[in-house]
Amino acid sequence: MNNKELENTETEILNAAKEVFLQKGMAGARMQEIADKANINKALLHYYYRSKQLLFEAVFKSAFKLLAPQLNRVLNDDTDLFEKIRKFTENYVAFVIKHPYLPNFVIQELSKNPDFIQKLRAEKNFPTIDKFKIQVNEAIDKGIIKPIEAEQLFINIISLNIFPFIGEPLLMALVNMDKESYKKLLKKRKTEVSEFIINSIKI
Amino acid sequence: MNNKELENTETEILNAAKEVFLQKGMAGARMQEIADKANINKALLHYYYRSKQLLFEAVFKSAFKLLAPQLNRVLNDDTDLFEKIRKFTENYVAFVIKHPYLPNFVIQELSKNPDFIQKLRAEKNFPTIDKFKIQVNEAIDKGIIKPIEAEQLFINIISLNIFPFIGEPLLMALVNMDKESYKKLLKKRKTEVSEFIINSIKI
């Protein structure tokens, strides 16, 4: 066997599957396309991952494992609140550029299968809001920020960061920009979004 | 024929198709399910709408026709900027409660078929940002709001309003709430989101 590149067929398959599932979703993905992209026979897919469902679950879990640390960067990390918002915003853009379809995929498949979240919750490192909540309330008590529910602030942070990527095709048309200008606009958001948030909450 | 309810088969079909397509997307929708939901034979679908693709396009256009006026409420409407942001935010929640899957559907299908936006752009009433841009720049000149690009502000407004619905299953889990509490939180956003935005930009 040529162990230069094909060192690990299983990984090869998972990568191909990621590519296809992330772009087309569970319903739109085709096992044949995944096999082709992995340069293997379709039967081999079923040898490694017994069914489409199981392969999908492997992809989904792998995708979520990449996303979770990003979310934890806001939720469970005890740097200063403002600094944290700045860092998260800056890093998130870089993350999505590296994995353009990932957040959309996770959200999309979760909407179509809401029970799935239960399986994730059980896993180690599932992000929780507790620490963030304490931090926000402390900042309020100290008079650093205006009163706001931690949940609402968190949703605002996430929305402002994730949606411009998920809604890209729609937003691009609405603001009447081509791909290149829109990408520039997104890069500017690395700093603008955090300032927008901090402006709103700081006293 | 019982003309009480079945006054118009074509409309009956379109409604059933909307239900199915909006929830399952193009790839996940099944013609049989649409036929069942419309209480008709599958052949009748093809009698009225020749193919799945054409039926899908009818649904998509109809969906976008509902969404466009919502967007135009921010973009093309010459009430005061702050008042506009308040009104839009308040109305948008009501809109999504009435059409829960709609925004997600539009965005999702556009991501999977970005060329599709061209067809929409040609249509009457496609929202454009021009008017909003002028309004924002005037407000900046008058010293009412801090300098900000109109495009960025628009994206912020849309993101803060749409994403909490699209990302509902994920966000619900992250903030550790059940459906009921989350719905309450969303209702609170009717006023909180606009204050969050205005706080950030006002001088």
Add this chain to the structure above:
DNA sequence: ATGTGATTTAACTATTTGGTTAACAAATTT
């Protein structure tokens, strides 16, 4: 009533698609 076009149906077809089988090949153990 009857002829005509629009509407509706049951039954069918072609294709796609997830999954299987059985045989072959390569690596590993004995």
Add this chain to the structure above:
DNA sequence: AAATTTGTTAACCAAATAGTTAAATCACAT
């Protein structure tokens, strides 16, 4: 090196699914 286990393939299968056909029925004008 013989035997066994692991990896890989071509060919096949059954179910699902979009789409078709041809006949039946309805609405209604003549």
